[in-house]
Amino acid sequence: MAESGGEGCCRCCCSFIFTSGLTALFMWLSLRTSKPTCSVQNFSVPALNKTDNSTTARNDHTISFDIKLDNGMKDKGVCYDTINLTFFYGQNYSFPIATYTVPGFYQGHNKHTNRTAMVEANGVPWEAAFEAVSNGSTVAFRVGLATRVKFKILTFYTKRHNLIVKGDVPVNDSGKKVNKKGIKLKSNAPHLGNHRLRLEYVVFIFTVLIIFLL
Missing domain, CATH: 2.60.40 (Immunoglobulin-like)
Known part of the structure; x- marks a missing residue:
């Protein structure tokens, strides 16, 4: 049972990291100028x-x-x-x-x-x-x-x-x-x-998305 729970947690973390990465990539592509x-x-x-x-x-x-x-x-x-x-x-x-x-x-x-x-x-x-x-x-x-x-x-x-x-x-x-x-x-x-958003704006938006996903 412990191993099953650990595997589930690992999959959840990997899924979260993968989703966050895709979100960051989407933001970069959509917000560049x-x-x-x-x-x-x-x-x-x-x-x-x-x-x-x-x-x-x-x-x-x-x-x-x-x-x-x-x-x-x-x-x-x-x-x-x-x-x-x-x-x-x-x-x-x-x-x-x-x-x-x-x-x-x-x-x-x-x-x-x-x-x-x-x-x-x-x-x-x-x-x-x-x-x-x-x-x-x-x-x-x-x-x-x-x-x-x-x-x-x-x-x-x-x-x-x-x-x-x-x-x-x-x-x-x-x-x-x-x-x-x-x-x-x-x-x-x-x-x-292509000009990109100022770093602080990207960090702010990304942080909000992370909190929302949590």
Whole structure:
């Protein structure tokens, strides 16, 4: 009888450990997060439009853009801090030609948000750029995006994470980006992978589940 009771207790402990392990794995898989995707959907530089020979067009040194922010997670929200956009042109994109700031906002589950605006560009060699596109070449602008994001899971938020990405946008003699599809902005930093909940949140939830199972 004693051996039978011991075996039963052992099986019960093993079952409990196995169930707890599966629960922890399920929690990790279901609560992990992924950073938003950022892309340039539209990009227009009127001064490089060869079909418009007016003085107004040649002197229009603005850039119009449409940036898309995509939260692909179906059960987690994203809270953006202020988003800083920087535009570059020239050799090695060494100096900025324009900046723009997007106020921070919250983005719901599996949602995408577009931000469109116009900025005045300074320091671009417009005559040389126009000559290049007129001769069949393309010129490239670089768009950089920098912000910090935190993720809303259930009723609480994770810690903030840096989101710093950039991408090159080729423009042709229409004064618009060559690619019809959106240009994804990417990071040169090592892949951040999936962000996980802060350790204390995981420990708290796991502890509650253990107590419940007991």
